[in-house]
Every structure is written in structure tokens, then in C-alpha cells.
Amino acid sequence: GNQHKAEANVLLLGAENVGKSALTVRFLTRRFIGEYGDIESIYSHIDKTDGRGIALNIWDSLYPQSCETTESISDKQLQWADGVILVYSICDRSSFEVVRQQVQLIRQTRKLSASTPIIIVGNKRDLLHQRAVSSEEGRLFALSADCGFFEISAAETYHGVQLVFHEILDLIKVSRALK
Numbered sequence: 674g675n676q677h678k679a680e681a682n683v684l685l686l687g688a689e690n691v692g693k694s695a696l697t698v699r700f701l702t703r704r705f706i707g708e709y710g711d712i713e714s715i716y717s718h719i720d721k722t723d724g725r726g727i728a729l730n731i732w733d734s735l736y737p738q739s740c741e742t743t744e745s746i747s748d749k750q751l752q753w754a755d756g757v758i759l760v761y762s763i764c765d766r767s768s769f770e771v772v773r774q775q776v777q778l779i780r781q782t783r784k785l786s787a788s789t790p791i792i793i794v795g796n797k798r799d800l801l802h803q804r805a806v807s808s809e810e811g812r813l814f815a816l817s818a819d820c821g822f823f824e825i826s827a828a829e830t831y832h833g834v835q836l837v838f839h840e841i842l843d844l845i846k847v848s849r850a851l852k
């Protein structure tokens with residue numbers, strides 16, 4: 674990570690097709706374009722909401738294909754991250770299980786400092802009629818794992834996406850102040 678620098682590395686994790694790229698692109702451009710392809714990339718963005726300007730690097734990850742044989746998060750990703758956003762889709766039960774596994778993996782391996790903030794995001798909130806994970810279940814799991822929690826729709830609005838990124842930035846600042 675980048676302790677004491679006006680820079681923050683945010684890692685996006687979660688299963689495929691949950692909207693990690695949609696969240697990233699929505700935050701960076703305020704737009705929702707629909708299809709994003711299978712691209713893994715680190716984007717850099719200057720966020721000026723605190724008046725000072727912080728260089729925010731966002732790692733939009735790809736969920737590995739052969740996840741049974743390899744761990745779904747690399748050491749490199751965890752060493753890089755100052756904060757983690759774990760995304761699932763509220764209409765895809767298995768994507769919620771992936772988030773649960775990834776939280777466990779992160780907490781057990783201790784490759785991420787205990788003070789590094791994690792936020793869990795239930796995306797695709799607009800698809801209410803296809804809901805497979807209740808808000809309550811998401812919120813309770815996040816609470817039990819000491820993670821932040823938001824339900825949003827990257828497709829519908831910029832607002833929720835902005836809240837998530839600003840919350841992780843605030844939490845990163847707090848975690849640095851405590852170190």
C-alpha cells in the first residue's frame with residue numbers, strides 16, 4: 674500500500690458478471706455503457722472531493738477461470754490494496770457465496786492488514802424481481818465480517834457508486850491515521 678501518500682489503491686473483487694467494471698466505469702465517467710468485456714485494468718483518477726486531491730488507483734480485477742485449483746485472490750493484489758470493494762449481484766446467489774469465500778480468505782491468510790477497510794457491495798438493485806439475496810442477509814454478513822455494506826445499481830445511478838468510493842476513501846484515511 675501507499676502509507677502517508679496522497680494516493681489510495683482500491684481493489685475490486687468478486688465473481689464475474691456482478692458489475693465490477695460497470696462500477697469502475699460509472700465512477701470514472703459517470704456513465705453506464707452496458708457491456709465491458711473481460712478486461713483487467715488499473716485506472717488512475719484524481720479525486721478532489723476533500724479539496725486537496727487524492728490519486729485514486731482502481732484495480733478492476735478478473736475472477737480467475739480455474740478457481741478450484743488456484744486461490745481467487747493473488748498475494749500481489751492484497752499487498753497492493755489500501756482498501757477492498759467486494760461486489761456481488763443481488764440476483765446471483767453464487768456471487769454472494771464468492772464474496773463470503775473471498776472475505777474468509779482475506780481474513781484467514783492475514784495478507785491484508787486487519788485495519789485495511791473492506792466494503793461489500795450488493796449490485797444490480799434495479800433487478801428487484803430477480804432478487805436472490807435479501808438486503809438483510811447481505812447487511813448481516815457484512816456486519817459479522819466487520820465490513821461496510823451498500824446495495825446499489827450501477828446501471829441506474831451514479832450516486833450509490835459515488836457513495837461507495839467515497840466511503841472507502843474515508844475509511845482508508847481513517848485507517849492511516851490509526852497506524
Ligand code: GDP
Nearest residue numbers: 689690691692693694695707709797826827828
Ligand atoms: P464484471 O464481470 O463483474 O466486471 O461485470 P460487468 O461490469 O462486466 O457487468 C456484467 C453485466 O451486468 C453487464 O451486462 C452489465 O451491463 C450488467 N450490469 C452491471 N451492473 C448492473 C446493474 O446495476 N444492473 C443491471 N441490471 N445490470 C448491470
Ligand code: MG
Nearest residue numbers: 693694710712
Ligand atoms: Mg469486468
